[in-house]
Amino acid sequence: xxxxxxxxxxxxxxxxxxxxxxxxxxxxxxxxxxxxxxxxxxxxxxxxxxxxxxxxxxxxxxxxxxxxxxxxxxxxxxxxxxxxxxxxxxxxxxxxxxxxxxxxxxxxxxxxxxxxxxxxxxxxxxxxxxxxxxxxxxxxxxxxxxxxxxxxxxxxxxxxxxxxxxxxxxxxxxxxxxxxxxxxxxxxxxxxxxxxxxxxxxxxxxxxxxxxxxxxxxxxxxxxxxxxxxxxxxx
Amino acid sequence: xxxxxxxxxxxxxxxxxxxxxxxxxxxxxxxxxxxxxxxxxxxxxxxxxxxxxxxxxxxxxxxxxxxxxxxxxxxxxxxxxxxxxxxxxxxxxxxxxxxxxxxxxxxxxxxxxxxxxxxxxxxxxxxxxxxxxxxxxxxxxxxxxxxxxxxxxxxxxxxxxxxxxxxxxxxxxxxxxxxxxxxxxxxxxxxxxxxxxxxxxxxxxxxxxxxxxxxxxxxxxxxxxxxxxxxxxxx
DNA sequence: TCTATTCGCAAACTCTGTTCGCGAACTATG
DNA sequence: CATAGTTCGCGAACAGAGTTTGCGAATAGA
Numbered sequence: 001x002x003x004x005x006x007x008x009x010x011x012x013x014x015x016x017x018x019x020x021x022x023x024x025x026x027x028x029x030x031x032x033x034x035x036x037x038x039x040x041x042x043x044x045x046x047x048x049x050x051x052x053x054x055x056x057x058x059x060x061x062x063x064x065x066x067x068x069x070x071x072x073x074x075x076x077x078x079x080x081x082x083x084x085x086x087x088x089x090x091x092x093x094x095x096x097x098x099x100x101x102x103x104x105x106x107x108x109x110x111x112x113x114x115x116x117x118x119x120x121x122x123x124x125x126x127x128x129x130x131x132x133x134x135x136x137x138x139x140x141x142x143x144x145x146x147x148x149x150x151x152x153x154x155x156x157x158x159x160x161x162x163x164x165x166x167x168x169x170x171x172x173x174x175x176x177x178x179x180x181x182x183x184x185x186x187x188x189x190x191x192x193x194x195x196x197x198x199x200x201x202x203x204x205x206x207x208x209x210x211x212x213x214x215x216x217x218x219x220x221x222x223x224x225x226x227x228x229x230x231x232x233x234x235x
Numbered sequence: 236x237x238x239x240x241x242x243x244x245x246x247x248x249x250x251x252x253x254x255x256x257x258x259x260x261x262x263x264x265x266x267x268x269x270x271x272x273x274x275x276x277x278x279x280x281x282x283x284x285x286x287x288x289x290x291x292x293x294x295x296x297x298x299x300x301x302x303x304x305x306x307x308x309x310x311x312x313x314x315x316x317x318x319x320x321x322x323x324x325x326x327x328x329x330x331x332x333x334x335x336x337x338x339x340x341x342x343x344x345x346x347x348x349x350x351x352x353x354x355x356x357x358x359x360x361x362x363x364x365x366x367x368x369x370x371x372x373x374x375x376x377x378x379x380x381x382x383x384x385x386x387x388x389x390x391x392x393x394x395x396x397x398x399x400x401x402x403x404x405x406x407x408x409x410x411x412x413x414x415x416x417x418x419x420x421x422x423x424x425x426x427x428x429x430x431x432x433x434x435x436x437x438x439x440x441x442x443x444x445x446x447x448x449x450x451x452x453x454x455x456x457x458x459x460x461x462x463x464x465x466x467x468x469x470x
Numbered sequence: 471t472c473t474a475t476t477c478g479c480a481a482a483c484t485c486t487g488t489t490c491g492c493g494a495a496c497t498a499t500g
Numbered sequence: 501c502a503t504a505g506t507t508c509g510c511g512a513a514c515a516g517a518g519t520t521t522g523c524g525a526a527t528a529g530a
Contacts, residue, residue, distance in 0.1 A: 008412065009419070019496085020505075021509085023508065048487060052510090060510050060511075068487080119397065129429070133429045137432065146433060158397035178359040181246055181364070182364070193372065194364070197368065215386065215458065218458050221457050222457025252475075255476030256478085256526045258476085259478080283519080293478065293479040294518090296477075303518080
């Protein structure tokens with residue numbers, strides 16, 4: 001009963017006991033196997049039995065490394081946050097923030113299961129902490145108070161995740177259903193106003209890659225003010 | 236086998252067959268029961284058996300009204316979109332957009348299960364279509380092209396949902412864990428830089444209610460330009 | 471009344487996360 | 501080297517999930 005937990009935080013909990021039979025696998029190994037399965041077959045394929053099979057063990061064995069499946073998902077989320085490559089602040093905080101955003105977008109594209117996870121269950125692990133530290137470092141010279149900076153970071157993450165979600169859902173069954181219903185509404189003649197509002201459909205859709213940086217730049221500027229002439233926090 | 240589907244869209248699929256034994260319940264009734272359960276006990280409590288029990292029927296009966304559980308979730312999502320009260324555009328599109336956002340936030344607070352749903356599986360049903368039409372109506376005088384307006388609407392929804400998610404998760408176990416880990420990182424002395432960046436913690440945290448309108452206003456302004464002097468879509 | 475069709479739903483199937491219990495394996499001690 | 505103490509691996513089992521099947525019951529139209 002006296003399992004070695006430190007306040008129920010897996011990040012502080014010792015991986016293996018110092019005595020007794022040593023474990024055959026590491027927490028990182030279990031995490032990597034889970035990420036591999038999720039990358040290949042999606043998040044719902046990450047079942048305890050499947051992860052165990054990937055490792056060549058029994059399902060119940062995983063509970064020696066993790067208290068619950070949700071905890072395993074937390075490990076997965078934080079592990080891919082190690083894929084950031086964070087350079088020293090350049091002095092242009094807006095450009096540095098956009099760089100963070102674009103790296104986040106790249107990671108989210110690399111791991112299609114990530115976006116729903118980071119939105120619905122935000123996790124702060126060791127690697128996530130490194131990113132947070134970097135962002136605060138980048139914003140250090142900015143006069144806004146800490147709360148505003150944290151809000152800006154949260155907004156950056158939210159916009160990026162939703163943007164990636166829409167990109168990844170491109171052509172999915174759900175998205176095609178929505179488009180089909182919109183098409184029906186416009187075509188059927190029951191929504192003449194909507195049809196008029198959507199009349200001049202753009203012939204050329206802009207490249208999503210460029211749209212993202214533009215949107216993020218505008219939003220961050222709106223939140224923190226133009227980079228050259230920062231505004232005070234209170235009006 | 237010849238079930239009356241119209242392109243797999245539940246919004247166009249006839250609720251009941253014209254012949255044969257009539258159904259005892261309506262699709263709206265099933266949806267309302269599901270929403271009631273979710274409001275009371277959360278989304279994971281919305282199981283087919285539980286919804287059936289709430290209606291006093293058997294679990295398998297629900298499949299006469301819905302093809303799958305996900306479809307039931309779509310019905311739930313669209314049904315609460317009926318709670319908007321959309322007035323005619325006032326002429327101030329920014330104010331009208333903020334009004335839509337605050338109503339969305341109110342709905343999200345009223346139904347704590349909604350936020351994860353609308354983010355991870357965006358659904359366009361009849362009521363959602365009404366909201367979309369309203370937003371396009373509000374933005375009709377704005378010179379931006381349609382794609383930019385749709386992006387602005389998507390961003391509005393994303394920010395609002397994430398904001399509501401954070402509000403609703405206030406004091407949750409997961410959030411307390413994150414705070415505890417951050418506390419540990421700052422206290423333990425292993426992250427002196429992070430500790431310094433977080434040094435001057437604000438003594439007074441602003442009211443989230445006011446923060447939301449402020450953030451949304453800034454973001455929408457950043458995306459669509461200041462309301463009095465709109466900017467062209469391309470630079 | 472008879473036929474065609476749909477509805478309601480108990481039962482079963484597969485899959486899920488999780489717990490229990492015990493033999494096996496290892497460390498530390500005497 | 502033996503023995504005690506502890507942990508690990510994991511087969512088996514449990515509760516609950518979504519969904520399918522099959523059939524008796526109910527209704528509309530002829």
